[in-house]
Amino acid sequence: MQAALSKAQIPDIAAQVTYAMRIMGIAPLPRNYELYYEAYIGSNPKLTKELAALGSRANQEELDEIGARYFAHVHHAAGIDRAHTHLASELGDLLRLLREEQSALENYNRLLDETYQNITGRSNASAEILRQAVSILTEATADTMNQGKERAENVSLKSFEMEVIRQELDEYKRIANTDSLTRLANRRAFDEKLAAIYNSEQLRSQTSLLVADIDHFKKINDSYGHPVGDKILATVGTVIRANLRRDVFVARTGGEEFAIILNDNTLEESLQVAERIRTALATTPFKNSKTGVNYGPITLSVGVCQATQADDPVDLYNKADIALYCAKNAGRNRSMLFEEGMKKDTGKSWLIYRK
Template sequence: MNTATAQKAQIPDIAGQITYAMRTMGVAPIPRNYELFYEAYIGSNPALSRDLAALGNRATQEELDAISSQHSLHHQTKAIETAHTKIIGELDGLLRLLKQEQTSLDSYNRLLGETYNRITNKNNNSADLLRNAITLLSEATDDTMAHGEKTVESVVRKSQEMDQVRRELDEYKRIANTDSLTRLANRRAFDERLIAIYDTPITLAVTGLVVIDIDHFKRINDTYGHPVGDKILATVASVIRGSLRKDVFVARIGGEEFAVIIDGNTEEEVMQQCERLRRGLEATPFKNSKTGVNYGPVTISLGICMASAASDPGELYSKADIALYSAKNAGRNRSMVFEDGMTKDFQKSWLIYKR
């Protein structure tokens, strides 16, 4: 089964679960509702998931839109659409400018031809005719050059305006691909990056996927509350980011689950980095400086799989997740590389983000 086929084969399973949940709640199957349920499904925003669950079995569209607005799901899409409209407008204006410049140049070329014919015509040899032709040509040249300068200025201005819109689009995309709590890449960005791994087959042997899960995180939330849990999530994210090279891709892909994609390293080197990260987090204090309450120690389990050990993104994610499960089953607070024979009672699915 090739990559595209494997990806398509997995999508209906998750899409079916989300659609079933929407149908159970009597929710209209429209794109913005699917996005809302998708974000709740992957668990990257626990508050959103709680708010959605609190609506019960018969949520109104107004209530769903209110939750989407509260958690800023759709404003980025609208901003991107606005920026897209601006770019179309700027391009249309630029095209009109260039057409006007072309018309001006065409007129000037015709004038050059007519003047040349007048000057070279043996029947038109009077000094007045020559003088008038040269004067006309000089004035036309000055006008054309002045018009060209204005056109250049307009083109430069519009180019600057389009560059500003491009920067806005880049910022919108960055925001859309960033987890608001941890400031890491989010699941949407992870899906894109995971797919891209298999665009370059030659690097598969030195590309590793690491799936990370905070040990006993539910206990932390239940004991200290979600605000403390969110602070611990942010701190764990900071430690993960700070323990790895700047070019290493790090994302939060679920409630307390993270993913790391390490390029240019062997399996042994990936394991070394994971162990350095794990030990660093284990030694990090998690203490409230005001109350003195100690929330730690906080530890993580890590599952590793090299891209060369899988045939497509879905299999790579599944094997790294199985390795993570094995690490937890072996006692947590450890790193394990996927090996043939490892099994898991269930497998979480991987899904390309669908709007």
């Protein structure tokens, strides 16, 4: 898919994916975009191969069949649509209840006004009129209170039902932002989190980005196969997660690349975190307990850049990526801080990360 794109004309991933879908005649539906986005960033080689096998004119039924296998809960748009429809229906019912309550109060207010007029009217200033007015107001007040209680109970029930639906929608979003293999955040969630850094100058001043890549991962896949490679990816994700605070954001951003966003850390502290993760992984055994085959050692190269060193999210990612490239070029299994003057040899393929 990438070979058909002119990068000079298409500056970012989103545009490249959209452009590729357009020239292949793929309907611009969110669930289709999700498939081709994941295929483009290389997070699932099997998915990429299946989409490529469909050719340039895949029909929607074929795409939905693939989506159902790889994104079982998310790809089915019907699930999200159903939740949204249910929520809209509940909101409509709640609005109707509130309007009824408003109408009841307006009627009650009108009755009060009419009774007041009867009591104060000169021609009706009699004890009988007063007794009738008190009787009418007493009955109206009781009816209004009963109706109000019933509506309050209905409003409470609707609020509970809407909370359940909100939780369902939150779960859809969580699944949509989770990498199915490592259970870490995925590239979509990472892009959102990275962009948010520059919404606040205070947040920018205390945030660092770590970009990590497994060394020689292509060799692992070629030697032992993708199933073993997938297990190693999952284990690497577990090791990274175990060596970070619970509140630290970590994502698998594609293939064998991971990203970590650190808040409240100096550049030196961020480097220490990178080294802790790198060392922990290098000492983790990767051995098949049944066959005795040793897949290790598995190592990481890490690039670190502070948000204040970059102008925007794209610049921050690029500079962390340059530091990662330099760590690879310097021999791998090391962490490097970004420094001005570092350059990435653009004449070489980014696939150096996979070598």
